[in-house]
Amino acid sequence: MNLSFLRLRNFRNYSDLTCRFSSQGIHVLHGKNAQGKTNLIEAIYYLSHLRSFRTQNQAQMITHGQNFFHMDARIETMRRKEDLKVILMPEKKHLYRWNEPVKKYSDFIGILNAVLFCPDDLMLFQQSPKMRRRFIDMELIKLSRVYTFTLNRYQKLLRQRNAILKNDRFDPILLQTLTNQMIKDQVVILSQREQYLKELMEKTQKFYHFFSKEKEEIDAKYITFVPMDENLEDSIHQAYQKHEKRDRLTHQTQVGIHKDDIDFHMNGISIKDIASQGQKRSLVLSMKLALCQIIYEKQKEYPVLLLDDVFSELDVSRSRQLISILPESMQVFISSTDKLDRSLFQNKDVRYYEIIQGHCKEESR
Numbered sequence: 456m457n458l459s460f461l462r463l464r465n466f467r468n469y470s471d472l473t474c475r476f477s478s479q480g481i482h483v484l485h486g487k488n489a490q491g492k493t494n495l496i497e498a499i500y501y502l503s504h505l506r507s508f509r510t511q512n513q514a515q516m517i518t519h520g521q522n523f524f525h526m527d528a529r530i531e532t533m534r535r536k537e538d539l540k541v542i543l544m545p546e547k548k549h550l551y552r553w554n555e556p557v558k559k560y561s562d563f564i565g566i567l568n569a570v571l572f573c574p575d576d577l578m579l580f581q582q583s584p585k586m587r588r589r590f591i592d593m594e595l596i597k598l599s600r601v602y603t604f605t606l607n608r609y610q611k612l613l614r615q616r617n618a619i620l621k622n623d624r625f626d627p628i629l630l631q632t633l634t635n636q637m638i639k640d641q642v643v644i645l646s647q648r649e650q651y652l653k654e655l656m657e658k659t660q661k662f663y664h665f666f667s668k669e670k671e672e673i674d675a676k677y678i679t680f681v682p683m684d685e686n687l688e689d690s691i692h693q694a695y696q697k698h699e700k701r702d703r704l705t706h707q708t709q710v711g712i713h714k715d716d717i718d719f720h721m722n723g724i725s726i727k728d729i730a731s732q733g734q735k736r737s738l739v740l741s742m743k744l745a746l747c748q749i750i751y752e753k754q755k756e757y758p759v760l761l762l763d764d765v766f767s768e769l770d771v772s773r774s775r776q777l778i779s780i781l782p783e784s785m786q787v788f789i790s791s792t793d794k795l796d797r798s799l800f801q802n803k804d805v806r807y808y809e810i811i812q813g814h815c816k817e818e819s820r
């Protein structure tokens with residue numbers, strides 16, 4: 456999969472930018488600080504996820520003094536071409552595929568499948584459990600329609616259940632009906648989350664060893680409120696029965712997958728307590744490469760890989776290792792303040808784009 460064309464209007468410091476990219480190879484976006492390199496990476500990420508990795512407030516992405524942004528993109532996959540358009544106004548978002556409006560975000564997310572590494576990813580281990588659940592959900596949403604549907608329904612039911620619990624004179628039959636559906640949904644969500652994490656970590660471990668040459672055992676445990684075994688559904692039922700009194704007292708659903716967490720560990724010790732910044736960086740990069748591999752195995756083509764400022768803290772040997780394991784057929788965007796010497800890329804196909812104050816100029820090869 457690749458992004459072959461991008462036009463941005465009123466997006467951050469790009470008033471009107473048109474770019475064409477080759478279908479594979481490494482695209483180096485280089486330039487001084489505050490010129491718009493990360494803004495460009497953010498725009499591509501946004502087209503894939505309909506959210507930014509830098510802000511919750513999407514209106515911040517609209518150029519100061521304007522009241523909308525406009526993105527047009529051409530995505531090419533092995534099977535088809537896609538024309539995508541997003542128009543964002545402070546209160547509204549309009550999505551189009553081949554100029555036809557797209558009503559549901561879930562029908563748009565993942566048409567462009569982009570995987571991002573950015574320096575803030577290193578916070579994953581320190582952040583709240585919510586961010587670690589999101590780390591899994593963001594990818595499963597793109598990989599499985601059943602997961603997306605089930606997770607959306609679960610979240611809706613959870614809101615309804617909490618609303619019912621806030622009313623002292625609620626209908627117990629309605630509460631039980633909602634609870635039963637939530638239990639079934641959690642069986643699906645838990646199974647998919649656990650399976651995905653297992654696959655991700657198996658692949659991560661291999662990348663980590665190759666990439667960093669370190670011998671540590673890397674793993675992750677999915678932490679939930681019930682044992683993950685063949686009696687999963689019964690165990691969830693029992694947990695809900697056990698907590699029903701507390702749920703009523705606190706007017707909140709006390710147990711469920713909305714409280715789960717992931718414990719990443721190295722040689723059996725929690726990453727947040729033991730790993731150096733360099734080890735965390737190698738690990739997160741390995742997870743991103745593992746994810747690209749999972750996507751390739753499921754969809755028979757690589758996602759677009761976005762590496763924001765990846766080399767600033769990597770030593771030369773790790774930088775070379777990283778470049779050497781990037782698959783030839785994957786389209787990669789790398790932002791950097793340095794122009795990154797061609798020799799770093801060995802024999803890889805590399806193109807340079809200079810970013811200066813919201814303009815992007817491809818350099819002749």
Ligand SMILES: Nc1ncnc2c1ncn2[C@@H]1O[C@H](COP(=O)(O)OP(=O)(O)OP(=O)(O)O)[C@@H](O)[C@H]1O
Nearest residue numbers: 467468488489490491492493494515516517518519
């Ligand atoms: N909504 C906006 N409207 C106009 N300009 C904006 C907006 N948001 C950010 N900018 C501008 O974008 C620039 C920052 O761009 P970006 O974060 O892409 O920098 P960068 O090239 O990645 O720099 P660095 O190497 O320092 O990370 C700043 O000049 C900032 O003022």
